[in-house]
Amino acid sequence: MIALIFFFALLWDNAEAWGFKDGVLHNSIWLERAAGVYHRESRTGKYQLTYAEAKAVCEYEGGHLATYQQLEAARKIGFHVCAAGWMAKGRVGYPIVKAGPNCGFGKTGIVDYGFRLNRSERWDAYCYNPNGKECGGVFTDSKHVFKSPGYPNEYENEQICYWHIRVKYGQQIHLQFLEFDVEDDTACMADFLEVYDSYDDINGFVGRFCGDELPDDIISTGNVMTLKFLTDASVTAGGFQIRYVTMDMPSKSGDGKNTTSQGKTNFLSGKFGIM
Numbered sequence: 001m002i003a004l005i006f007f008f009a010l011l012w013d014n015a016e017a018w019g020f021k022d023g024v025l026h027n028s029i030w031l032e033r034a035a036g037v038y039h040r041e042s043r044t045g046k047y048q049l050t051y052a053e054a055k056a057v058c059e060y061e062g063g064h065l066a067t068y069q070q071l072e073a074a075r076k077i078g079f080h081v082c083a084a085g086w087m088a089k090g091r092v093g094y095p096i097v098k099a100g101p102n103c104g105f106g107k108t109g110i111v112d113y114g115f116r117l118n119r120s121e122r123w124d125a126y127c128y129n130p131n132g133k134e135c136g137g138v139f140t141d142s143k144h145v146f147k148s149p150g151y152p153n154e155y156e157n158e159q160i161c162y163w164h165i166r167v168k169y170g171q172q173i174h175l176q177f178l179e180f181d182v183e184d185d186t187a188c189m190a191d192f193l194e195v196y197d198s199y200d201d202i203n204g205f206v207g208r209f210c211g212d213e214l215p216d217d218i219i220s221t222g223n224v225m226t227l228k229f230l231t232d233a234s235v236t237a238g239g240f241q242i243r244y245v246t247m248d249m250p251s252k253s254g255d256g257k258n259t260t261s262q263g264k265t266n267f268l269s270g271k272f273g274i275m
């Protein structure tokens with residue numbers, strides 16, 4: 001009985017956390033304040049990290065693997081990721097806020113795979129960085145300019161920012177980089193901005209950017225986009241200014257009267273890497 005009450009309390013929680021704003025379904029606090037917890041996958045893709053590697057990734061970025069309790073605390077304020085990752089002490093799981101048929105077996109809560117005996121198994125990672133300065137936001141406006149934290153001053157170390165762009169259904173997002181200066185290294189290991197053509201930082205990876213060369217414009221396939229900015233513990237740079245504007249999706253009639261600027265623009269189609 002208590003379990004049942006708890007279950008309905010959770011449902012109520014979820015109903016509160018998700019909603020429509022400007023015709024867009026989103027969780028307004030999703031990842032904006034994830035209580036220092038963030039999701040990380042290998043540079044080579046999903047489910048590539050052993051326990052030791054996952055631990056190293058988090059420590060490299062100034063934090064450590066999140067405990068189950070830290071992940072649950074983040075989940076309670078809207079942290080929702082559909083990918084299993086290592087937690088502290090060799091536990092594996094993922095946080096589900098919104099139940100769905102394709103993720104979390106239709107349940108909410110931490111989907112817990114338990115403590116793994118085989119630490120060579122490969123999963124993603126959930127890091128906790130108590131010093132990580134959270135930033136970012138959720139935008140639903142038809143256009144917006146957003147900046148790295150502190151811009152035009154240099155951004156700070158140990159920054160974890162997520163920007164979620166959610167425009168009206170039937171519209172696309174055109175990203176344009178106005179200024180860009182992020183600590184440069186060959187594989188963008190230190191500081192980087194990642195762009196995802198999707199609702200989260202799991203699907204639709206578009207590219208990872210660092211250095212001071214202005215990335216090309218990016219146009220989404222759908223009405224959502226996610227940007228993730230991570231900085232490590234040393235060396236900062238000027239930061240960035242990015243503008244997005246919404247565009248109506250081209251009609252499917254095939255008239256071809258699309259006069260959108262060509263050239264330095266990447267029209268995305270599904271999973272498309274432009275690194």
Ligand SMILES: [Ca+2]
Nearest residue numbers: 191232234235
């Ligand atoms: Ca740095």
